[in-house]
Amino acid sequence: MEALLEIDNIEVVYNKAVQVLRGLSLRVPRGAIVALLGSNGAGKSTTLKSVSGLLALEDGEVTAGEVRFNGTNVKTLAPEKLVRSGLFHVMEGRRVFEDLTVEENLIAATYALSGRKTPALSDSYELVYDYFPRLKERRKQLAGYLSGGEQQMLALGRALIAQPQLIMLDEPSLGLAPLLVEEIFTIVARINREQGTAILLVEQNAAVSLAIASYGYIMENGKIVIDGPADKLTANEDVREFYLGVGGAEGEARSYRDIKHYKRRKRWLS
Amino acid sequence: QDKDPIVFGGSIPLSGVFAFAGVHLHAGLTDYTSWINSQGGINGHPVKYVMEDTGYEVDRSVAAFKKISGSDAPAVYYGDSTGFMKAISAELNSMGTTLMSGASFATALTDNEQYPYQFIPGPNYSQMFGIILEYIASQGKEGDMPTVAFVYSDTEFGKDPIANGKTMAADLGIKVVEEIVTKPGSVDVSAEVLKLRRVRPDYVVFHGYVLSPINEFMVQMRQMGLDTQFMGTFWSSDKLIIDKMGKDADGYMGVMPYNYYDSDETGPMLDALRAQAEKSDPKAGYRPTGYMQGWFNAMVWTEVIKRTLDAGKELTAENMAASLASIENWDTGGIIGIPVTVRDMSFPVGRIWRVNAEQGRYEPVSDWIHLD
Amino acid sequence: MRIGDAKQTYQADEAIWTSSTQKFWFSLLLLILLVFPFLANAYLLYLGCLVGIAVISTTGLNILTGFTGLISLGQAGFMGVGGYTVAWLSLNTGLPFPVALLLAGLMAAAVGILVGLPSLRVKGLYLAIATLAASVFLHFIFAEWEPVTGGMAGLSLEPAHLFGFTFQSDFRMYFIIVPLAVLMVFAARNVFRTRVGRAFIAIRDRDISAEILGINLLRYKLMSFALSSFYAGVAGGLFAYFYRVVTPESFPLAMSIFYLAAVIVGGMGNLLGGILGAAFMTLVPEILKLLTAALTPFYPNAPVFMSPMLEIIFGALIVGFLIFEPHGLAEIWHRIRRFFSLWPFRN
Amino acid sequence: MDWLFFGEISLAGLAMGGLYALIALGFVMIYKATRVINFAIGEIMMFAAYLFLAFAGGMELSPWIAMPLAVLGGSILGGVIEKTMIRPMLGESPISVVMVTIGIASILVGVVEFFWTADPQLLPQFLPREPVFIGPLYLAPKIAYGFLIGAAVLVLYLLYFRFSRGGVALRATASDQAAAYSMGINVRRVFNLAWVFGSLAASLAGILVAATGGLSPQFGIIGLSVLVVVIVGGLDSILGALIAGLFIGWLETVAGAYLGGEYRMPATFVVLAVILVIRPYGLFGTHEIERV
Amino acid sequence: MSILEISDLSLSFGGVKALQEVSFRVPENTVTTIIGPNGAGKTSLFNCISGFYKPQQGTIRYQGKDLAGTRPPARAALGLARTFQNIALFRGMTVLDNIKLGAHVHMKSGLLGSLMYFGAARREELAIREEVERRIIDFLEIDHIRRQPVASLSYGLQKRVELARALAMRPKVLMLDEPVAGMNREEKEDMARFILDIREEWGVTVLMVEHDMGMVMDISDHIAVLNFGQVITEGLPAEVQKNPEVIRAYLGNSDIDSLRKKLNPDREAA
């Protein structure tokens, strides 16, 4: 299948000093859901930022390698052009416009549609409110006063408005209640299915992301350490121990109460 | 000439709020220095003019003074503001080597006890008000004196002569019907004009401005059909007013202790000044009042130094101050139209001039007035 | 070269100078400050005193703006309070200068507390303008309360004196100003080694969570205002003794901006930065004049056309520095030091 | 009480207030989009007024041609400042950026002194000189026409932000640059346009104010009165700029007329202090969101 | 014995009713967890306890004493410490200073003492330093980063520093707002261990808000469930987990296999 997004061996350095990515490659096929997992500080968010061009804002730089979206090198496009060409990045930590109302947040997202032929806007607002009725109740309220979960819904709502080919989701489940995690992932799956939107998903919640994704990558220290179809990964012993919390030979879920301090070693680091 | 040079020092405001005058003061001082050297210096001593730009800020003026005093031991010094003159006085008194004058005509500086080594190259601001008020009084009759309004800026400069001015007006039987304080510079004054419209003064005296808002007062009050006469003190009596206001300036009057550059009078010194100005910058044409002021300062310094040297005394501040005080019926060679006598370290002399817009210049409307 | 700095005790670790190299350099600096007045000419001495006063005031403003995050445009006003207090005391009482300076500081601190009162509700630029309002108001009082302040003409005062010894020259003033500046910078340094200083920084970084962690916001904001204006008051008092005259125009708004610029260009929240900034803002215009002096022999008219140029260059220097290093001179200094402390082992 | 006099004074104050509002608009535009407090606004006004002087006085163009040209020049200046000096400061602390604008102010003053000398100037007369009467009340013609031009521009801006997406883009950009990028908003353009249009309003106001009050390199201190206006109105509110501009203009004038010129500044600043205590974000400013 | 008693607490923002007549108790020396959907009012409840929000109605009793009228700093001094949902470290300070700041309320030196430093202020600083090093930094294993500015730390470490700072407040009740959000399994296990140790070894009562059900169920002694600002049930983990209303409003079916079917019907079919 043709790849919508190809990341080829990129290296990223912050502040001209800290190297965060060291030769990372991955592919997102058209219309697929791909999960990217990894521990804190592995460089997941950095990967997404280097795709969407937001790295520059944080004094980061891609020093080697290439990222192609739809076959064109993203470096040649300004960040907003990239968005308008169908690549939408939902950033970590929701990043709603706090002093705009819910509705104005959605209006802001319509800028992603500039220069594209699109169906009536009011329909897409309705679509968003359809998926997230709670937002409709709060449409006139300032986004800064929404609870964490509501803000996450709004962030996804903005992505919906933009009708992109690829959504990059950075930790959408962060701080969400279990039911809502389920709900949001269901919606993500639905968006993927109904609109054919490809999704690159960065998550800590490995269980759910591997459930929804067809392919997964796991990164540590700025490199992919293991990848494969989601089913295969789910079966991998290390993934089970470190990401799914299923320990030991019995395949029983470990209880948090029984953890002792001992350093376990990951096989892929050997 | 192998005698030691005599140094004229100066804290000169080439930038900042007073720069419009500073540039010309500087030119006046520079040209005078060239001229006096072409005349063989002072008693054979060549003259050196050493200055620094101050931005019209007191601390920078003080810095310049210390720097120049340290390196060149100036006998005389040009100070750019009242604030600086006051701030430096303690230092100046304890040094006892330098006599100072400058841009300020502040009334306080004529206090010889506190400022024994500082003088004023003309009448102080209160004396200027005195001259103006005497002129106004001369236009009225006993019992039917014209009314006057004072308009001044909310600065130390602006407020300087007001209290004295009111006393003098009262003494002359002139009624001050309104007092208006404004911020200096570009402000809208329509409300103040409305205030003046209510009291309809015969005369309005401006003090503490250079140009704006004088023009607005005049234009707007005339639009209202008032036939008020407008007058201003030294720094408000430059030809700038004619250049910028054109016909609207017609009839405006100023008090000026020196002859204007383009006045009809002549005299050896006035001619020398014109020749020197012509020589140093042939394209410039007319020279503003600041230029005359700078030149006159340097002239007085020369006279004082000459008198001191002739008396066989050293050039200390005290000796020079004494020489200055001894000036009596001094012929300035046409810079001032009558012989002048120093009183309280100032030259209390001046003349009222009126704008003739057609001709683009000021013309005298009074005789020279010498206060006693 | 220093590589590690492992410490045996917490005591040693909490000291200001943690290595003997640092102690050496600091002693050298003190020595230079001590011999400077004996070698310098009147002009340099004058500039030295001016920098000293600026350092005190900038350090004060740095405490408030740099460390506590409360932007103030009222510094000139607070200095004015100090200056007028000293002038009034000198004219009306015979108090020796240390007492007068202390009272100047306390008076300014009291006014500072008053001005700081809205800071619990009013924030950011809104607060900055509120302090500006205060300074406009103070200016008004200086100009109009004639019986006490002498109105527009201001007050002239006697030289500072102590036990019959008068400080009428710059040389003598230097020995009041500079030791006081060193002492006050150290006192500020101490504050930031302890709970009070930490509370200030916490308020700057996130005031509402600071409150929940047990910091009484109003109390510490006022404390910061008080401390900062105390410094300003002392600086203003020294200013009065130094110029021996105070008028309302001695403390213009431009002066507040000058100090704010010193803090920012030097490096906010960094005491060394404040010192560098104070020196920068005072000395650079003087240094730029050398340019004019160098040109004058060739172009006699140089002073006239150079003076707008210098204004342009000065502005451009500020802009350039901030673009190049938004964290100020202190950061540049740190970078240089890092370079040399690792030299010749670079990575 | 002389009501006629009070009425005339008030009218004069309101007219001046209209010009304040126009300057404040320039300030608010820039603040709203870029969170930059532009201390150079007074100097941008000054620069445009000098341009007008050069076109209308020096080159003797008709004032009605010179004015748009000068306004254009001022707007371009704003755009250039943004591009060369403000953009590199993206993401730095707001107060450092404030300092940059103060540096820019110094540069502009130097430039003006260099080209036009430090002499005070008057602009060529171009507004009608016949007195304007509103009922029995006299109003100086210059400020009357200045007010009309200013008000027209203000209303245009206000309508644009009420009824277009542009306002949302502006505020979104201010709230979170990175997020704005990720919405497909061209952040650099928003910034640049904000400076261009902010400077446009300021330039126009600069010419009108200079036409009534004269011009000199110190013209920029008018920026101070404008700070009061924008704080009273709320830093990010266009409506606030309008209302506070009129109010402060009126208050300053009335205080000046009844108490004396030295009371103008203190009066406005006292009112400012009172308003801040009651409403810490000005009359119409948005509250910063405080949550933990 | 309950150390914290909340009764009848109501809080609303304009029209939004964040809390409605909430009542429950926190038994001393337990790990008590509040769960509930996003926007249910959990953080608001914490804010009321800290004193940052003023409830319109109801009382909060701490150690038997009504807290109404006690300002936030005073509450901190009484032993109510907390961490924040969106990390609220002081970014301009080092790790060590951040932690020391927690001890602020237990120190005495004033402005004058600080200016002089030598003497009482110094003794106090050294004592605090020692306490922080011995009891907290060693315990949380963050000795290697004590000199680093917090801004440069990865998310997981920042959360740990926040915990350290709260511990320096010498808490009797430690309130943790989503302590493991955004962490991977391994880091969550570490945090769980710390929380249990704090309760066991320090005798501190822990009140926690958390959405990770695995951890909540494993380490909590007592759970309260909040929905739309109301307590819907309270009890032992096992009881709460089975409550149908809780499942409906919050937990969902939370069974990965059925979720997988729902999310990815195609793949399951294939």
Ligand SMILES: Nc1ncnc2c1ncn2[C@@H]1O[C@H](COP(=O)(O)OP(=O)(O)OP(=O)(O)O)[C@@H](O)[C@H]1O
């Ligand atoms: N602006 C920055 N400047 C310097 N270093 C940075 C910057 N942003 C991130 N880093 C560093 O880069 C590394 C990777 O960060 P990144 O945010 O990509 O991690 P992540 O995998 O998304 O982690 P998390 O799960 O915590 O979100 C971290 O060590 C972090 O400290």
Ligand SMILES: Nc1ncnc2c1ncn2[C@@H]1O[C@H](COP(=O)(O)OP(=O)(O)OP(=O)(O)O)[C@@H](O)[C@H]1O
């Ligand atoms: N300062 C405030 N102003 C207005 N509304 C607020 C404020 N704080 C909270 N709210 C509202 O109160 C409700 C409860 O918010 P809260 O943050 O307590 O939820 P939560 O239970 O912590 O949710 P989450 O699990 O998503 O963090 C939300 O609807 C929120 O919008």
Ligand SMILES: [Mg+2]
């Ligand atoms: Mg991340």
Ligand SMILES: [Mg+2]
């Ligand atoms: Mg919450």
